[in-house]
Amino acid sequence: VSRLHKLSLFPDSQPARALWFDRKKYVTVNITVQKPKDVQVDIQADKMVLCCKNDEDDVIYNEVYFYDKIEPNDSRERVYDRTVNFLLRKVKPDVAWPRLQKDTAKPSWINVDFDNWRDWANEEDDGKAEFDDYMDVS
Numbered sequence: 256v257s258r259l260h261k262l263s264l265f266p267d268s269q270p271a272r273a274l275w276f277d278r279k280k281y282v283t284v285n286i287t288v289q290k291p292k293d294v295q296v297d298i299q300a301d302k303m304v305l306c307c308k309n310d311e312d313d314v315i316y317n318e319v320y321f322y323d324k325i326e327p328n329d330s331r332e333r334v335y336d337r338t339v340n341f342l343l344r345k346v347k348p349d350v351a352w353p354r355l356q357k358d359t360a361k362p363s364w365i366n367v368d369f370d371n372w373r374d375w376a377n378e379e380d381d382g383k384a385e386f387d388d389y390m391d392v393s
Contacts (some may be wrong), residue, residue: 262334268316270307274368275355278310280348282325284355286342288315298343301357305332305339316352318364320357323347 275284276306284303290310297304305317324346331342355365366393 261298261346263335268314270317270362270364271305271309271362272316273308273319273355273365276368276371277352280345282321282341282343282345282355283368283371284319285336285337286315286317288343291315291334291338294339296332296339296341298325298330298332298341300327303341303343307339307340317364319355321352322354322357324377363379 256261272287273284274287286305288307288309292309293309294305302318302320304319305315307315309315321343324375326344326346329344333340354361356362
C-alpha cells in the first residue's frame with residue numbers, strides 16, 4: 256500500500272509509538288496502543304503493517320519497511336492491553352541492524368528500546384527465550 260493509497264484508505268489514521276530492539280536472530284518491535292481492537296497485521300519479508308483502533312476509536316496505522324529481510328513465516332505478533340508486540344526472525348542472523356527501517360530518515364514515532372537493547376556480539380543468547388514466550392500462545 257503506497258503512502259498515497261494508505262491516506263485515502265485511512266485519512267484520519269495516525270502512527271502509534273514504536274519501540275524496537277535487535278537480537279542475534281530476531282528484531283522485536285513493540286507498538287503502544289491502548290486497548291487495541293480490530294487488529295490487522297501484515298508481516299512480509301521487507302515490511303510490516305499494523306492497522307487497528309485504540310480505546311478511543313482512533314485509527315492506528317503503522318507501516319515499516321525493514322532495514323533487512325525477515326522470515327514472515329517464522330515471525331509472530333501478540334496483542335496485549337497496551338501494546339502489539341512483534342517478534343521478527345532475521346533472514347541473516349548475527350548481522351546487527353543499525354536501525355529498524357530501510358530509510359535512513361527516522362520517523363518521530365520509532366525509537367530504540369534502550370531498556371532491552373544490548374550489544375549481543377559476544378552473547379550466547381540467541382533470542383530463544385523471547386521466541387519461546389511467543390510460542391506459548393495458543
